[in-house]
Amino acid sequence: MVFRRVNEFLPVAQLRDEMDRLVSDMFVPAARRAPARWAWNAPSFPALNVWEEDDVIYAEAEMPGVKSEDLDISVVGADLTIRGRRGADAREGVAYHRQERGTGEFNRVLRLPVEIDSAKVEASLTDGVLLVKLPKAESAKPKKIKVSTGP
Amino acid sequence: MATQASVTQSEPQTAERTRGGRVYRACVDILETPEGLTLIADVPGVKSDAVDIDFEDGVLTIQGKVEPRYKENVNFLLNEYGLGDFYRQFRISEQVDVGRIHAECTSGVLTVQLPKVEAAKPRKIAVKAAG
Numbered sequence: 384m385v386f387r388r389v390n391e392f393l394p395v396a397q398l399r400d401e402m403d404r405l406v407s408d409m410f411v412p413a414a415r416r417a418p419a420r421w422a423w424n425a426p427s428f429p430a431l432n433v434w435e436e437d438d439v440i441y442a443e444a445e446m447p448g449v450k451s452e453d454l455d456i457s458v459v460g461a462d463l464t465i466r467g468r469r470g471a472d473a474r475e476g477v478a479y480h481r482q483e484r485g486t487g488e489f490n491r492v493l494r495l496p497v498e499i500d501s502a503k504v505e506a507s508l509t510d511g512v513l514l515v516k517l518p519k520a521e522s523a524k525p526k527k528i529k530v531s532t533g534p
Numbered sequence: 535m536a537t538q539a540s541v542t543q544s545e546p547q548t549a550e551r552t553r554g555g556r557v558y559r560a561c562v563d564i565l566e567t568p569e570g571l572t573l574i575a576d577v578p579g580v581k582s583d584a585v586d587i588d589f590e591d592g593v594l595t596i597q598g599k600v601e602p603r604y605k606e607n608v609n610f611l612l613n614e615y616g617l618g619d620f621y622r623q624f625r626i627s628e629q630v631d632v633g634r635i636h637a638e639c640t641s642g643v644l645t646v647q648l649p650k651v652e653a654a655k656p657r658k659i660a661v662k663a664a665g
Contacts, residue, residue: 430614434604443603445578445615447642477572480564484576496611511578511642512603 428489429465429513438524440495440517447511448484454508456515458501463517466490497523542625556618560598560644564624568656570649571628577620578642579603585639587646589632595623598644629653 429444442463446454454467471486498520505516560575573594577585580598588595598620629651637646 431612432604432610432615433612434608434610436605436609440611445642447576447578449641474565477565477567480566480571482563483561484563484574485561493612508641510581511576 427491428485429491431491431493433493433495438519440497440499440519442493442515442517444513445511446508446513449508449511449513451508454506454513456504456506456513458499458504458517461495461498463493463495463499463515464491465493465513465515499523542627556616557621558616558618560596560620560622562622568650570647571626571630573624573644573646573648575620575622575644575646576642577639577644579617580620580639580642580644582639585637585644587635587637589630589635589648592627592630593623593625594646594648595621596644596646597621598639 429446432443434441442465444465446467446469449467449469453469454465456466457464466489468488469486495517499517500520503518507514560577562576563572563574565572565574573596575596575598577598577600579600581601584599584601586595586597586599588597600617600619602617604617626648628648631649631651634649635647637644639645
């Protein structure tokens with residue numbers, strides 16, 4: 384089966400968007416409510432996969448053709464901001480048969496469920512995939528409480 | 535352009551794949567110059583050695599394999615896209631010099647150059663002014 388990568392007209396995609404909106408109240412992605420300025424294809428670019436492993440939250444986004452110098456990643460408190468751009472290749476004397484790949488600027492802010500130790504954030508861009516490693520702040524780490532037995 | 539090549543999309547693949555998992559349609563730009571056609575495809579997560587390009591009977595097939603990046607039972611807080619291989623197929627009704635097809639894949643962008651055969655290139659005919 385061949386799936387369309389991005390097709391916001393598919394009922395499934397719409398449903399997914401609706402679900403995102405439902406979930407957003409818990410997760411509060413600020414950028415989703417703001418009007419998309421220069422989305423490539425999706426209403427909020429880039430699409431994110433975010434997961435948790437012990438004391439680290441990972442955020443991953445696909446951004447083929449984006450140069451690392453054109454990316455600006457910042458973390459303040461629990462807000463992760465990913466800004467960047469993909470320039471259009473200026474080509475003269477060519478005829479386009481198809482033009483599906485978007486260009487332009489993007490900006491996405493994501494509120495994470497916990498505070499992040501912004502000094503320890505690392506980001507890497509490999510084969511067009513951005514991976515941001517977000518270690519939780521000390522205050523956000525779970526603490527084991529020793530339970531003393533009474534006399 | 536004098537020799538406008540026509541590029542049409544082929545029917546989705548009929549042959550069965552040997553690899554399981556999802557397949558995604560890569561977004562492409564296809565542009566034409568007098569020298570040939572260039573196909574540019576977004577294939578994030580595909581390494582340069584994991585690309586498979588096939589040109590047979592005027593049908594160009596591109597495939598990019600994406601290796602799994604997540605551990606099993608990963609606890610997603612947000613899961614907005616799925617992982618899978620990229621696939622796209624085009625019928626190209628232009629005389630392509632098959633031996634000179636070349637491709638490169640960097641930063642998740644695959645570029646395939648399909649040079650036209652000499653005969654298909656438009657030739658400028660100089661018109662001499664009569665004396």
